[in-house]
Amino acid sequence: MSSNQMLKGTLQTIILKLLEDNSQMYGYEITQKVKEVTSGDMVITEGALYPALHKLEGDGLLETFTEVVDNRVRKYYRLTEQGGKEVADKLSEAQLFIHQLELLLNLKPL
Amino acid sequence: MSSNQMLKGTLQTIILKLLEDNSQMYGYEITQKVKEVTSGDMVITEGALYPALHKLEGDGLLETFTEVVDNRVRKYYRLTEQGGKEVADKLSEAQLFIHQLELLLNLKPL
C-alpha cells in the first residue's frame, strides 16, 4: 500500500516496540501483528522483515531461540538488555520525527 | 540529526507542501525553511534535496525559472497544475502513515 514508501527507517523501531510489548515474537507473527493493528494498510514484506531482524540481532539488540510447533520451526526473537535500553531512544526519536513532520506539513492528528 | 534516518520517503511531500504554501521557492530557501520550522532538528542535505527537486520536475510536478539576485543565480520552483493536484494525495498519505505509526508505537501527539 501507499504508506510503505514512508516505512524506510521506521521498521526497526516498530520491531523493537512490538518486542517490548510482547516479550517474544517470531517473524511471521510480527507481519500479522502489523497487518492487524493497521487494518491491513501496512504490510511488512519478508524481504524487508528478515534482513531487519538479522541486522538487529547482529547489532546485539535482539536474541533468538527456536521452537518447533506443528512440525514447523519458529524462530523467536526477544530484546537483549541492550535492546531494551534502545527502545526508549528509538521511540522518542520517532515521536520527534512525527512532530516535525506535522509541523512541516501542517497536519493535525487524525 | 537523528530524525533524518526517517526522512526517507517524506522529502517529496515536504517539498510539495512548502511550495503549496509559498507558491515559489528556490532550493537553498527550502533547506533554510525546514531548518527554521524544525528548530534546526531536521536538516535537508543538498545531496538529498537537488536530486529530489530534479525528479519532481522530471515527473511534471514542478516547473522552474531562474532569477539573478546579487550576481547569483537562483532557480525557483513552483507547482505545476499536476503538482498542485498531487499535494493533497501526498498529505493524506503522510497523515495515514503517521497515524499507523502512532498506533504501532503507541505514541500520543507531543
Place this chain on the structure above:
DNA sequence: TTTATATACATAAGAAAACTATGTATATAA
C-alpha cells in the same frame, strides 16, 4: 487427489533515496 492457501523461514537481484564528499562561484564579515 491435487491444488490453493496459510504458515514459516530465507536470500538474491534490483531500485529508490538517502548520505558524504566534492566541485564551481559570488558576497560579506572577520
Place this chain on the structure above:
DNA sequence: TTATATACATAGTTTTCTTATGTATATAAA
C-alpha cells in the same frame, strides 16, 4: 586573506526497501 553564507550541482557509496524465488509443512477446497 580567510572563513562563512549563499546557491547550484553531481559522483560514489550506503541503507533499506521491493520483487522474485526457494524450501518446507499443514489444511481446506475442488
